[in-house]
Amino acid sequence: MIVGTGIDFVAVSRISHWLDDDALCRRFFHPEELKVIRSRGAEAPRSLAARFAAKEAFAKALGTGFAGLTLK
Template identity: 55%
Template sequence: MIFGIGIDIVATSRFQRFLDDDSAIIERLFTQAERDRCAGRKDSASCLAARFAAKEAFMKALGTGLRDGISWHDVEVVNDTLGKPGLSLSGRAGEMLREQALNIPLLSISHDGGHSVAMVVLEVL
């Protein structure tokens, strides 16, 4: 049974500005592993925008937004050996997943036309 669905779209240009300004917001929003994965890539702004969209989509699917003790670093976008994106949850985000008896989130990410979009589906175990 589906518990929640979240979707978010982000303009890549927003994250390009953060990168150009060497903004501290990048460190606040992303784990070191996420920053490392996107660093040095030709499409690093798109990479970061997609990860931000995934975090937002997860919080929408959970129905909490950024409150109840969840931090940006509690929701981390990871990739399997084939590059498929997924979410690794820690801290309060992981606790809420267990409290609600939810399965591992399903994540889809796409990029086009200067935008990144992510969709998350949460299912009850």
């Protein structure tokens, strides 16, 4: 059995501007995820970065990257 692992770090400062780009956010997040992220107020950028890092780690663990994945 082959088990994949993935880890990822995302700098909040490099991703926080995504909150101002609805099209970009919709590419990676389900509308309900975005609602939760935006409800965090001042912590929204950290929430966005954490969720995106988790998705990237999952893609790395699969060994496929984002190719062929629906992230929503």
